[in-house]
Amino acid sequence: MLKGLAITPPVVGRISIGRVIERNGKRLPEKDDQFTLTTQIQNHDGWMLHPLDETMRKASNGKLRAIPVRLMFNDPNLNLRAEYSAFEKETGRPICVGNGDTCRRAANNAIETLPCPSPEACEFGLKRCKPYGRLNVIVGEDDELGSFIFRTTSFNSIRTLAARLNYYHALSGGLLATMPLELKLRGKSTTQSYRSAIYYVDLAVRSGMSLESAIAQARELADRKRTAGFDQTALDDAARMGFANGAFEDSADEAPEVVEEFYPTSPPASGPGTSTAPPNNPSLNDKLKAKADKLIN
Structure with missing residues (x-):
């Protein structure tokens, strides 16, 4: 494995x-009130839609606001990695990643470990x-180890997930890893959004199922996989080691997308469905919840 x-x-x-x-020669992020599934290929019109x-969309009669999903890992912090992050605007290169306690910062051709007081209390990250x-x-069912990735800088989505x-x-x-779940899009209004709708992502049991039946199905599927020789614990351990390897x-492959999300050239346009306004560290979720009243999208 490459260190x-x-x-x-x-x-x-x-x-x-x-x-x-693209508006007036500038590339700007525009929020929506529905999900979009894309491939990893871009053309001049943007990301190409995935066949799914x-x-x-046909099954939902138009707008895609719920997606049936399964998770890859039993460990919550392997499925969702959430951190405070800063990126170099010109290249998209990550320069500082922290959890509110400590951070890893690229400086002087080395990675330094420094205190992380959270963005609002950090001169470097403010x-x-x-x-x-x-x-x-x-x-879908085509690839049990192939995943779709949802990236977000929304505190509402991170906290809820x-x-x-x-x-x-x-x-x-x-x-x-065996719970039948679905991603759901939810809306809310806040004083910071001037009462207009902002959208965030939630995770729920699949439509038409109770929590009890979802847990029963999860246990049945876990037993079936274990009997077939599927070692979920070993998969979680392998993923944990992989994340810790860097x-x-x-x-650099994600650089353009990260820069567009973090550093838009001007504020996104307002209108229907627009917003006005993460190695794994298991303590971050608690830190994010503790700051819930301080940070909004």
Whole structure:
């Protein structure tokens, strides 16, 4: 294994609730009120749609606001990695990643470990650091180790997903990887959004199922996989070692997308469905929840 290279879950597609548009010669992020599933290929019109996008959109009669998913790992912190992150604007290279306690910062051709007081209390990160989350989920039945990735800088999405993952993990006896779940898009209004709708991502049991039946199905599927020789514990351990193998999870391949999300050239346009306004560290979810009243999208 190459040292310094984070080994992350194989990605076969992306999940977003927005897109990047070009207006007056500038590329700007534009929020949406529905999900979009794309491939990892871009053309002049943007990211190419994944075939599952059309399939699921037809099943939902238009707008895609719920996606049936399964998780890859039983450990909540392997499915969702959430950190405070700062990126170099010109290249998209990660320069500082922290959890509110300590951070890893690229400086002087080395990676330094420094205190991380959180962005609002950090001179270095005050105007460049944001909460950054990455959630990997399995969509469809074609590839049990191929995931779709949802990247977000929304504190609402990070906080909600972190809470749901921990709750389902506790209620199911640690069987997150076999729970029948779905990503759901929810809306809310706040004083910071001037009462207009902002959208965030939630995780729920699949429509038409009760929590009890979802847990029963999770146990049945876990037993069936175990009988077939599927070692979920070993998979979690392998993923944990892979994430810890690099100082930063994101590589140069994601640089343009990260820069567009973190550093838009001007504020996104307002209108229907637009917003006005993450190695794994298991303590971050608690730190994010503790700062819930201080940070909004």
